[in-house]
Amino acid sequence: MPWSEPKHVLLFFELSFFASSSNRWLPPRNEKRRTAKRSVVSAVVVAVLLFVLPAIAPSAEEKQLSIYGPRVSYSLPVSEQNTQDYVALLEALEPFGKVSAASEGQKWKLRFDDLEAEFRQNAPLAKVAGRKFELPAPFVLESNRGLVPLRSLPAILGLMLRTKTEYHEAGRRLFLGGAATRFTTDVREAGLSVSFSAPVNPLISTEPGKLRMTFTRDPVVANTYILKAENPLVSSITFSENNGRAELVVQGSAPLLAKFAAGGKTIDIVPAPREEQSTPPSAPPAAAPPAAQAPVAVPALPTVQTLAAKPPFIVMLDAGHGGDDRGALLSETLEEKGVTLAFARRLRSELQSRGISAVMSRDADVTIPMEQRAAMADAARVAVFVSLHAASEGRGVRVYTAMINSATRKFGAFVSWDTAQAGYVLTSRALADIVKAELGKHEIANSELPAPLKPLNNVAAAAIAIEVSPSGADLGSVNAVVYQQRIAAAIAEAIVVGRSRVEAER
Amino acid sequence: MTRALTFATALLLAAVVAMGVYLHILRRNERERAQNLPDTRPISAPVAGPASHVILYLAYDGPGTVRAQEATIALPADPAQRGREILHALLGEYVKRPSSHELPAGADVKDVFLVSGNTAVVDTTPAFAEGHRSGIFVETLTVASLVKTLTANLPGVTRVKILVDGKQRETLAGHADLECFYDVVTVEQLLQQLQ
Numbered sequence: 085m086p087w088s089e090p091k092h093v094l095l096f097f098e099l100s101f102f103a104s105s106s107n108r109w110l111p112p113r114n115e116k117r118r119t120a121k122r123s124v125v126s127a128v129v130v131a132v133l134l135f136v137l138p139a140i141a142p143s144a145e146e147k148q149l150s151i152y153g154p155r156v157s158y159s160l161p162v163s164e165q166n167t168q169d170y171v172a173l174l175e176a177l178e179p180f181g182k183v184s185a186a187s188e189g190q191k192w193k194l195r196f197d198d199l200e201a202e203f204r205q206n207a208p209l210a211k212v213a214g215r216k217f218e219l220p221a222p223f224v225l226e227s228n229r230g231l232v233p234l235r236s237l238p239a240i241l242g243l244m245l246r247t248k249t250e251y252h253e254a255g256r257r258l259f260l261g262g263a264a265t266r267f268t269t270d271v272r273e274a275g276l277s278v279s280f281s282a283p284v285n286p287l288i289s290t291e292p293g294k295l296r297m298t299f300t301r302d303p304v305v306a307n308t309y310i311l312k313a314e315n316p317l318v319s320s321i322t323f324s325e326n327n328g329r330a331e332l333v334v335q336g337s338a339p340l341l342a343k344f345a346a347g348g349k350t351i352d353i354v355p356a357p358r359e360e361q362s363t364p365p366s367a368p369p370a371a372a373p374p375a376a377q378a379p380v381a382v383p384a385l386p387t388v389q390t391l392a393a394k395p396p397f398i399v400m401l402d403a404g405h406g407g408d409d410r411g412a413l414l415s416e417t418l419e420e421k422g423v424t425l426a427f428a429r430r431l432r433s434e435l436q437s438r439g440i441s442a443v444m445s446r447d448a449d450v451t452i453p454m455e456q457r458a459a460m461a462d463a464a465r466v467a468v469f470v471s472l473h474a475a476s477e478g479r480g481v482r483v484y485t486a487m488i489n490s491a492t493r494k495f496g497a498f499v500s501w502d503t504a505q506a507g508y509v510l511t512s513r514a515l516a517d518i519v520k521a522e523l524g525k526h527e528i529a530n531s532e533l534p535a536p537l538k539p540l541n542n543v544a545a546a547a548i549a550i551e552v553s554p555s556g557a558d559l560g561s562v563n564a565v566v567y568q569q570r571i572a573a574a575i576a577e578a579i580v581v582g583r584s585r586v587e588a589e590r
Numbered sequence: 591m592t593r594a595l596t597f598a599t600a601l602l603l604a605a606v607v608a609m610g611v612y613l614h615i616l617r618r619n620e621r622e623r624a625q626n627l628p629d630t631r632p633i634s635a636p637v638a639g640p641a642s643h644v645i646l647y648l649a650y651d652g653p654g655t656v657r658a659q660e661a662t663i664a665l666p667a668d669p670a671q672r673g674r675e676i677l678h679a680l681l682g683e684y685v686k687r688p689s690s691h692e693l694p695a696g697a698d699v700k701d702v703f704l705v706s707g708n709t710a711v712v713d714t715t716p717a718f719a720e721g722h723r724s725g726i727f728v729e730t731l732t733v734a735s736l737v738k739t740l741t742a743n744l745p746g747v748t749r750v751k752i753l754v755d756g757k758q759r760e761t762l763a764g765h766a767d768l769e770c771f772y773d774v775v776t777v778e779q780l781l782q783q784l785q
Contacts, residue, residue, distance in 0.1 A: 404764075411764055412724035420724070420764075454760065473765065475725040477651065482727060487776045502770065531654075533783045534776065535730045538760065538767040551726045 148433060149234060149256045150328035151176065151241075152263040152303035158569055159300065159328050161429060162234060162256065168221045169234035173201075175565045176237060180245055185230060192223070192230045196244050203230055213243040228417070252305075255325020263303045267332075269311060269321055275354040276318045276334060280304070283348030286332075287438055295340040295353055299330040300437045306332075317355060329437070397587065399435055399442045399579060400466040403428035404473040407451025414476040415559045421449065423474040423563050427552060430568050431470070434576035440583070458542035462504065467586050468515065468579060471537065471549040476559050480529025481571055483519050484549040485512045486540035504544040511546040511589040515582045519548065522578035526570055529555075546586045550575065639666040646680045647738040647781075649691035649731035655784045656735050658742075673702035673710060673744050680739050681718070684732075691731060694721025700755075702740070709749045709771070710740055719754045722763040729766035734777050734784075741774045748774045 147162035149171055156179045162169050177183045177196050185194040190205045201212045203223040210217045217240070224231040232240060238251040238258055250259040265284060270277040284304060286297040306323040320335045334340060339356035403424040405411035411420025428444055435442040443464070445457045461469045475482075491506035505512070516532050523530040540547045552571060554561045561567055642665040647656050663679050665672045677699040684693035696717030703711040722729065737750045750772045753759070759768045 409764065473726055475727060477723075477725060478654065478727060484726060487780060489773065489776060533730075534780050535726050535765075536733055536767045536770065536772070537726055537730075537765055538769070541767065541770065549726065 148328040170231040297332040395465040401428040402445040431572040458539035469547040478553040482551040484535040487534040518582040519578040522574040526574040649735040724763040
């Protein structure tokens with residue numbers, strides 16, 4: 085037969101178990117064979133560790149810039165070139181109107197509405213909106229993308245958009261046209277009330293003695309950075325800005341809870357209700373879950389007990405293709421592998437901003453065999469695997485699940501490689517339904533169906549695939565920042581919503 | 591022999607050698623070009639048999655669906671050969687221009703083997719996969735159309751394996767799995783969702 089027999093995957097934890105217990109099954113006279121076998125198994129374990137762990141290790145948080153306009157807020161990745169921070173100028177202008185760019189040899193010309201800007205590769209001198217402009221560092225042209233030093237972006241956007249800009253350099257937050265949401269605090273005996281000048285939607289998390297509100301999309305600014313309070317519940321309120329985000333941390337003497345009011349314009353911080361612990365009398369005190377620190381807007385953090393039983397909730401983002409495999413040619417200059425990588429990075433950022441750990445199967449233009457992608461997800465025991473693809477045909481987003489019959493999950497030492505997804509496909513479909521619903525809420529055309537996509541069948545976790553198609557007739561829209569950001573936000577939101585369902589099935 | 595004559599003779603000899611080398615390169619290039627062209631020759635002799643009604647499940651890219659369409663073709667008695675002729679007719683619809691679901695010239699079925707009673711192995715031409723458009727949806731439509739057409743016309747066949755030029759291939763064009771066996775039930779579920 086020209087095709088191979090079904091293979092079996094041995095997950096890492098199972099391999100370790102096998103390694104530690106295998107010697108119990110051998111007779112004592114086989115001491116040498118036993119030692120040799122143990123050495124081989126140990127070598128395999130070490131090799132798997134060396135090979136897999138670096139690939140799935142969460143990368144350091146990417147630098148990003150957040151731009152807040154009167155009608156739109158978005159984030160851009162910041163890249164480092166010769167120790168200077170750079171951003172892509174075309175992507176920065178794209179949300180504000182029709183923008184186009186063309187390179188002619190060393191020159192890079194950008195057109196936005198009726199204004200033009202001209203830059204020269206590796207030169208600091210430029211012309212912006214008819215004026216001579218000196219960049220603090222040379223202009224960089226990388227794969228036809230024009231990158232300008234981050235410090236020059238406020239002035240360039242000010243000229244091109246003809247608007248006032250305010251840049252908070254330490255926090256990498258840029259405010260355009262006076263966009264700002266201010267807040268006031270009212271410390272009362274029953275708690276603290278924070279009132280904003282516009283509705284906000286922060287990510288709220290708690291830790292012992294602290295309640296943290298993280299604002300990524302809201303242009304929240306403060307006049308005072310530390311406010312001390314002589315209150316039995318709240319001792320201080322600290323405002324800080326970092327990596328395109330603003331944070332408001334409320335320091336308290338008791339567990340705190342946040343409640344939204346006035347249509348999202350007010351957040352009331354009150355003492356968290358005491359939760360009765362039903363610890364069995366025989367259980368040692370150390371095994372009891374920690375005191376209730378119920379976060380708002382995000383699912384509860386896993387307790388010590390659940391961490392021991394389940395691996396952490398990690399989403400693996402698999403940017404399709406890469407390296408020698410360029411995927412589909414979406415237009416004359418647009419390759420699928422580049423679009424999927426850019427989209428995966430945006431989705432990672434959206435997930436992280438919602439408190440979800442995300443790792444990428446690839447974060448560069450490298451070739452990774454399909455089976456290795458599934459093996460990485462299985463070895464890391466990820467909770468969700470999201471395969472990302474792009475197409476030039478169709479409109480909007482298609483959500484796929486594996487084309488496989490569901491089967492009862494087996495908890496033995498081995499999982500069939502060819503049908504690893506069978507035990508998880510119902511959870512995958514439930515998650516796909518949630519993603520579809522969230523895309524609908526964000527007014528993005530969508531559909532959902534099973535597909536024989538490689539390597540979904542080999543993933544032993546909830547697994548879905550996303551195929552992003554252009555939003556309209558313009559094929560280039562598949563790579564547009566705002567479009568990708570909307571889709572990424574919808575998918576990230578869906579994973580937050582579907583997390584409890586996925587956790588329940590793990 | 592004068593010096594000028596020696597020089598001219600050497601020059602002519604050099605020209606002959608250079609032309610020989612050039613001719614060799616031209617012949618090699620032409621041979622390579624001919625090898626790379628899709629093989630559009632018929633891969634088997636026309637079969638004899640009574641004209642029969644069959645149902646082809648044709649993929650439509652526009653609406654993104656697969657629809658049943660009746661066709662009349664000459665079918666031999668042997669089930670494997672019938673399967674090959676039916677798929678040949680199906681892929682013939684996709685090779686035509688215009689087509690509801692375009693496949694490259696030369697995309698065809700080389701053979702169909704029936705094994706283990708319920709399993710069919712379809713061997714396709716290299717052009718079927720090499721020139722196929724890349725994309726999850728477009729590849730899924732091709733696979734679904736092929737599997738459904740075969741299983742609908744060969745009762746008893748419930749699993750289908752697709753080979754390319756006699757060998758197993760990882761994917762059709764970067765997405766659809768060609769290493770697995772396609773089960774008629776899962777393909778049926780997909781088709782229902784496409785309606």
